Amino acid sequence: MYEGFSPFPELKTSRLLLRKLSDSDEGEILFLRSDPGLNKYIHRQKMKLPEEAREFILRIDRDVSDERCLYWAISAADNPKLIGVICLWNFSEDHRIAELGYELMPVFQKQGIMQEAVSSVLRYGFEQISLEKIEAFTNKKNKNSIRLLKKNGFRLLPRRTDPNNASNIIFSLSRNAFE
Secondary structure (H helix, E strand, O other): OOOOOOOOOOEEOOOEEEEEOOHHHHHHHHHHOOOOOOOOOOOOOOOOOHHHHHHHHHHHHHHHHOOOEEEEEEEEOOEEEEEEEEEEEOOOOOOOEEEEEEEEOHHHOOOOHHHHHHHHHHHHHHHHOOOOEEEEEEEOOOHHHHHHHHHOOOEEOOOOOOOOOOOEEEEEEEHHHHO
């Protein structure tokens, strides 16, 4: 049963700490949300200024406080520097369904880091906040993201479309399929 997000849930894996976003993450957030390679498949306004990253961090903090999302900074267990982000957001009104999102710095890709983070967040979503279903929207050309989702048991929903981005395809994972 859903019981809220307070206190903020830190998640630990063998190599990673998934922690609350902080002001010290400003530079890395600016990079993640402005780098052309990372944003090639993402339909959003690119950041240009540090002030935009600061405002984003404040907005995320408000959204977490208002229980509209859970947004984790991914860092190595022995180093607090942000190397990526992962979130559960776009919750249904009854908090039974959420959307999964993630980004990882290029230098840390292809090391199993996002697989580790996704596994931890899925477990938290299904076991701790009792989600019934987690969805993920990804660009149909983003092969790495598609592979990651399939590896974690997500199934393509071929008849669903993203009304905000025709290039996206939608995947879903139910709690029953996760267990």
